[in-house]
Amino acid sequence: RSCSGYVSRTRYLMRLREDDEACREALRSGNFLLYHKLAPLLQKTNSGVYKLACLKASDLEHILEKVGKDKRFVNESFLLGCTDKSEPQFSLEVGDLDRSALEQECRGMFVDLRKAFFMITGLESALVAKGQALLRWHQTNGFCSATGQPTVRNQSGSFRVCHSSGVTYYPKMAPVVIVLVSDGSRCLLARQAMFPPGMYSALSGFCDMGESLEEALHREVAEEVGLEVENLQYSGSQHWPFPQSSFMLACHATVNPDKTQVNIDTAELEDARWFTFEEITEALQKPPRNPKGEPPVFWVPPPYAIANQLIQEWANQQQLSRK
Numbered sequence: 001r002s003c004s005g006y007v008s009r010t011r012y013l014m015r016l017r018e019d020d021e022a023c024r025e026a027l028r029s030g031n032f033l034l035y036h037k038l039a040p041l042l043q044k045t046n047s048g049v050y051k052l053a054c055l056k057a058s059d060l061e062h063i064l065e066k067v068g069k070d071k072r073f074v075n076e077s078f079l080l081g082c083t084d085k086s087e088p089q090f091s092l093e094v095g096d097l098d099r100s101a102l103e104q105e106c107r108g109m110f111v112d113l114r115k116a117f118f119m120i121t122g123l124e125s126a127l128v129a130k131g132q133a134l135l136r137w138h139q140t141n142g143f144c145s146a147t148g149q150p151t152v153r154n155q156s157g158s159f160r161v162c163h164s165s166g167v168t169y170y171p172k173m174a175p176v177v178i179v180l181v182s183d184g185s186r187c188l189l190a191r192q193a194m195f196p197p198g199m200y201s202a203l204s205g206f207c208d209m210g211e212s213l214e215e216a217l218h219r220e221v222a223e224e225v226g227l228e229v230e231n232l233q234y235s236g237s238q239h240w241p242f243p244q245s246s247f248m249l250a251c252h253a254t255v256n257p258d259k260t261q262v263n264i265d266t267a268e269l270e271d272a273r274w275f276t277f278e279e280i281t282e283a284l285q286k287p288p289r290n291p292k293g294e295p296p297v298f299w300v301p302p303p304y305a306i307a308n309q310l311i312q313e314w315a316n317q318q319q320l321s322r323k
């Protein structure tokens with residue numbers, strides 16, 4: 001991407017976040033992601049695959065008119081970002097409108113986000129997750145926690161303010177550490193009882209108040225599997241919409257190969273075990289699975305999850321060291 005293009009888009013978005021009038025104006029040239037009770041709208045393309053629906057302002061107004069809704073309803077959208085061509089992108093919750101009428105008008109369907117993730121591309125999944133997260137935050141932050149009075153959003157939705165207490169609330173994410181532990185030749189994966197059958201993932205946990213990334217990571221591994229890790233290596237981060245907005249911070253870590261005996265916290269984990277390079281490579285080659293009705297063979301989270309990135313990186317590293 002060209003640097004100046006990126007900077008000018010960023011400055012443009014900054015202005016839209018801060019200037020209500022500019023943001024209302026931008027709605028007119030915007031692209032809209034629709035959600036029905038937080039389920040995003042997907043549309044089937046000519047080639048038969050699903051894509052995230054991005055409606056133009058004029059199309060959205062037309063659709064609203066068809067289902068009997070005033071076009072000023074568009075003002076309830078929240079700003080998400082902008083495309084490479086500086087077209088602003090918004091999310092809009094249409095849960096009060098008739099679902100099947102909308103689906104018909106839009107020639108699409110509202111799909112639960114977890115299912116939608118299996119149907120769309122990686123770039124789209126980050127955008128659709130952000131859109132849902134922002135809607136959810138606004139839906140659950142309508143009142144000031146100090147005074148109980150209603151909070152009022154700015155036009156872009158980048159904050160809500162209580163005029164009675166003067167407190168400004170900003171959308172929140174909860175920091176979560178996720179770590180792939182290696183003993184040099186195997187890696188440690190675990191599953192919670194609520195995971196889809198057969199899926200194992202890297203160890204994870206919410207950061208406690210006041211903790212550093214490193215502290216949270218050491219603590220989570222000790223709590224969940226009774227091991228002490230060393231050689232922490234940062235890999236990357238990701239916003240994760242389930243069950244609410246988490247900010248996933250992903251790392252690699254190692255344990256002493258003589259101290260690999262796991263001692264599982266059964267309240268949190270159903271199982272945790274060491275997997276060989278061969279088991280991991282095989283699992284990575286399987287297509288991402290839609291959990292329902294699948295037989296419980298070992299599989300790993302799909303590419304849109306940062307756990308997959310950690311596992312992939314570990315496998316690449318192993319491959320190099322085995323040459």
Ligand SMILES: NC(=O)c1ccc[n+]([C@@H]2O[C@H](COP(=O)([O-])OP(=O)(O)OC[C@H]3O[C@@H](n4cnc5c(N)ncnc54)[C@H](O)[C@@H]3O)[C@@H](O)[C@H]2O)c1
Pocket residue numbers: 174176178201202203204205206238240242243244246248268301305306307308
């Ligand atoms: N994207 C990925 O690849 C990936 C992989 C694994 C986990 N995750 C996500 O990481 C998150 C945390 O993982 P975990 O379940 O192992 O966490 P965890 O090990 O901290 O255990 C969850 C428990 O922590 C407590 N908790 C503390 N702070 C909390 C908070 N802010 N919100 C909710 N619960 C809180 C609750 O009692 C909850 O039951 C989950 O939301 C999960 O979806 C994402």
Ligand SMILES: [Mg+2]
Pocket residue numbers: 203204205224268
């Ligand atoms: Mg955990």
